[in-house]
Amino acid sequence: MKRVALLISGGGSNMVRLVEDMQAGGYGLPVLVGSNDPQAGGLIKARDLGVPTYSVDHKPFGKDRAAFEAEMLRPLLAAEPDVVCLAGYMRVLTPAFVDHFKGRMLNIHPSLLPKYPGLHTHARALEAGDSEAGCSVHEVTAILDDGPILGQARVPVLAGDSADDLALRVLIQEHRLYPAVLRRFLSGERGRLDLLA
Ligand code: GRF
Numbered sequence: 001m002k003r004v005a006l007l008i009s010g011g012g013s014n015m016v017r018l019v020e021d022m023q024a025g026g027y028g029l030p031v032l033v034g035s036n037d038p039q040a041g042g043l044i045k046a047r048d049l050g051v052p053t054y055s056v057d058h059k060p061f062g063k064d065r066a067a068f069e070a071e072m073l074r075p076l077l078a079a080e081p082d083v084v085c086l087a088g089y090m091r092v093l094t095p096a097f098v099d100h101f102k103g104r105m106l107n108i109h110p111s112l113l114p115k116y117p118g119l120h121t122h123a124r125a126l127e128a129g130d131s132e133a134g135c136s137v138h139e140v141t142a143i144l145d146d147g148p149i150l151g152q153a154r155v156p157v158l159a160g161d162s163a164d165d166l167a168l169r170v171l172i173q174e175h176r177l178y179p180a181v182l183r184r185f186l187s188g189e190r191g192r193l194d195l196l197a
Helices: 013-025 041-048 065-078 095-099 121-127 163-186
Strands: 003-008 029-035 053-055 083-086 105-109 132-139 149-156 193-195
Touching: 003 013, 003 041, 003 065, 013 029, 013 041, 013 163, 029 041, 029 065, 041 053, 065 095, 083 163, 105 163, 121 132, 121 163, 132 163, 149 163, 163 193
Parallel strands: 003 029, 003 083, 029 053, 083 105, 149 193
Antiparallel strands: 105 132, 132 149
């Protein structure tokens, strides 16, 4: 069974769906959930799901990203994951960190990449007057939000949508897309999955 570690920064709703789907589908073993925030709500949810957790508070490290990542890496490497899923993980990773998991680290990003890498994706889509929005699961490379796209799901932008309205509509699709893409990725498939809403 492929071993999967997951990194979160907050509520971890994507992590919960991935863990639950692996446990229900038996296609992967969630071995560890880590966070850069010891207060992340997702850590409690992971423990409730029976998954070991750890956290390294990034704040005391200030600008010393390498020192923080060295601490973050230790338990992650010890867990010997086959795949690492970033799931609402909000720290930029250095190329050195990514290199440890080259070709086997995934991320979910709340936009139709390559549009809107980075933050505030929904506000930017609204600002641009886009008629649709969505989410992407991609392989993580040294360039932020830039790796090969493994799947996308689209939602309509509706008149009067706020960024929060759009975020909620996209999040529902994230929870469908990420488990479907992880299941395929673990089975060795590399084709791109486009979910119809
Ligand atoms: C989601 O919008 C996800 O796309 C982004 O972080 C947000 C919260 O994710 N990466 P989660 O609920 O912590 O999984």
